[in-house]
Amino acid sequence: MKEQTIRSFPGIPALLLLLVVAASILYLFFTNLPGAPGSSALALAACLLLAVVGAVSLGGFYMVEPNQAAVLSLFGKYVGTVKDQGLRWNNPFFSAKKVSLRVRNFESGKLKVNELEGSPIEIAAVIVWQVVDSAEAVYNVDDYESFVHVQSEAALRAMATSYPYDQHEDGAIALRSHAAEVSKHLTDEIQERLAQAGVHVMEARISHLAYAPEIAQAMLQRQQAGAIIAARTRIVEGAVSMVEMALEQLSARKVVDLDPERRAQMVSNLLVVLCGERGTQPVVNAGSVY
Numbered sequence: 001m002k003e004q005t006i007r008s009f010p011g012i013p014a015l016l017l018l019l020v021v022a023a024s025i026l027y028l029f030f031t032n033l034p035g036a037p038g039s040s041a042l043a044l045a046a047c048l049l050l051a052v053v054g055a056v057s058l059g060g061f062y063m064v065e066p067n068q069a070a071v072l073s074l075f076g077k078y079v080g081t082v083k084d085q086g087l088r089w090n091n092p093f094f095s096a097k098k099v100s101l102r103v104r105n106f107e108s109g110k111l112k113v114n115e116l117e118g119s120p121i122e123i124a125a126v127i128v129w130q131v132v133d134s135a136e137a138v139y140n141v142d143d144y145e146s147f148v149h150v151q152s153e154a155a156l157r158a159m160a161t162s163y164p165y166d167q168h169e170d171g172a173i174a175l176r177s178h179a180a181e182v183s184k185h186l187t188d189e190i191q192e193r194l195a196q197a198g199v200h201v202m203e204a205r206i207s208h209l210a211y212a213p214e215i216a217q218a219m220l221q222r223q224q225a226g227a228i229i230a231a232r233t234r235i236v237e238g239a240v241s242m243v244e245m246a247l248e249q250l251s252a253r254k255v256v257d258l259d260p261e262r263r264a265q266m267v268s269n270l271l272v273v274l275c276g277e278r279g280t281q282p283v284v285n286a287g288s289v290y
Helices: 011-031 041-060 134-139 144-160 179-197 213-253 260-275
Strands: 061-064 068-074 077-082 086-089 094-100 104-107 111-114 120-131 199-211
Touching: 011 041, 011 061, 011 086, 041 061, 061 068, 068 134, 077 134, 094 134, 104 144, 111 144, 120 144, 120 179, 134 179, 144 179, 144 199, 179 199, 213 260
Parallel strands: none
Antiparallel strands: 061 086, 068 077, 068 094, 104 120, 111 120, 120 199
């Protein structure tokens, strides 16, 4: 079922024409009443017939607002879509169903799902969408607005299970750290599900993301531990580089000649100073170095 454009007639001229016909019917009716001079039963019958036709023609008027479409059907058969704005007129036996073509958005409820590593999380998203094919929206699904909501939440659940919450490996995509990639995946996932409903998904972004309450504290401790390990790793890497540089410069400048034992002791002392959480207390040796 694809959208087809059908021609419609301007409603204002049709309404003026109908008013003229109505005035003519009233004139003929009163001039052809029984007993009136020159009255005719045939003219009176024609007058009544025109009145019935005029009354039926009133059912052909309908209003189309900006960014709105009227889907017309005749006894259950789709005949076309009208997008011309204003008062329009068509066959009075056509039934018109209005469909909004405006850009709309909604926020899904907070869904509780398991991410890729199995941890329960809470996630919600904002979806921006628009009807682009009114015929598919009306006839391919029962209620396209409800269809959009249900399928969007289903796509959000499927997407959330494809990524971990946090990035634990370099190059891996995570829900919390890769918003652009995740949003694109979510948009494509929803668009694939809504294509048959004549809906175009313009954007889909995560609006809420958090661990489930029952594991939030444990995950916070895990994040803190990861941050501490990462910081310690950087500190150790920097300390080793500084110790190596110090030993190379002492040797190059021939400041002191250290045997392996004293060299190891110096490395140990430097690492303690550089990697310690608190400031170290120096001990001054007033005697011989050895």
